[in-house]
Amino acid sequence: MTTELTLIADFLELAGDYLDRGYRRERQNTVILEGGPELAGRVELTRSPNLAGDQEFTRGAELARGQELAGDSLERVSSDIAACSACGLAALRNRAVPGEGVQNPLALVIGEGPGADEDREGRPFVGPAGQLLDLMLASIKLFRDKNCFIANVVKCRPPHNRDPLPEESAACASFLARQIALLKPRAILCVGRVAAQVLLKSSEGIGRLRGQFAEYQGIPLLPTYHPSALLRDQSLKRPAWEDLKLLKEKLAGLDPVYAGECRETRP
Ligand code: URA
Numbered sequence: 022m023t024t025e026l027t028l029i030a031d032f033l034e035l036a037g038d039y040l041d042r043g044y045r046r047e048r049q050n051t052v053i054l055e056g057g058p059e060l061a062g063r064v065e066l067t068r069s070p071n072l073a074g075d076q077e078f079t080r081g082a083e084l085a086r087g088q089e090l091a092g093d094s095l096e097r098v099s100s101d102i103a104a105c106s107a108c109g110l111a112a113l114r115n116r117a118v119p120g121e122g123v124q125n126p127l128a129l130v131i132g133e134g135p136g137a138d139e140d141r142e143g144r145p146f147v148g149p150a151g152q153l154l155d156l157m158l159a160s161i162k163l164f165r166d167k168n169c170f171i172a173n174v175v176k177c178r179p180p181h182n183r184d185p186l187p188e189e190s191a192a193c194a195s196f197l198a199r200q201i202a203l204l205k206p207r208a209i210l211c212v213g214r215v216a217a218q219v220l221l222k223s224s225e226g227i228g229r230l231r232g233q234f235a236e237y238q239g240i241p242l243l244p245t246y247h248p249s250a251l252l253r254d255q256s257l258k259r260p261a262w263e264d265l266k267l268l269k270e271k272l273a274g275l276d277p278v279y280a281g282e283c284r285e286t287r288p
Contacts, residue, residue, distance in 0.1 A: 130158070
């Protein structure tokens, strides 16, 4: 097919999607890829086939590690996110929220998805739950501008702060997988049930998942309660604190500089 025919086919598909359901549906990629292997990788990722979430994660991570995305970067992931219309959340967003923090962080913190404040600002965890998250992290010497990166499973706000639907998580999965592959965090902290279940491909509740390390592609992963849950239920603060201490010990064992920083401020 020539490029012109591809564009016409694309437009008809898009028009059909909007008439049919009001947003762009995910489908097998039929775009002719031009501009070399690097661009091919990008286009494929942003318009990925409708795979189940766990396949998407694996595929995104493999692509991010592989030759075709050798030139991938966090900036490119962010611009792909800003251009994404793979699920119904895109049409509802004010701003996409790719995440923020430092390269090669000690900890990658993953929440479920932006809320109203985050949707307005385009930054993760900036509302009341985010302020508590910052305090929790600071208590173990973690800071988003120094040694952490903060991201979410879905990059656009689910309406009324509902849980992301499985197809929404799946549509966003390759973005998170690329971020993880690029960031190479020493540990992952999943805050809340949704992030823990998606990353661990589990249906267990957060009460059972928290409190012990699992692994995501060789990276230690600790689930804990979401700061919003702590704001609602004070009794969760104690177990959340126990989890943070576990994370601190893990990171201190992996990074002597961080271990030193933690020792310095011990009473
Ligand atoms: N809750 C989340 O899970 N993520 C945010 O970015 C904000 C609130």
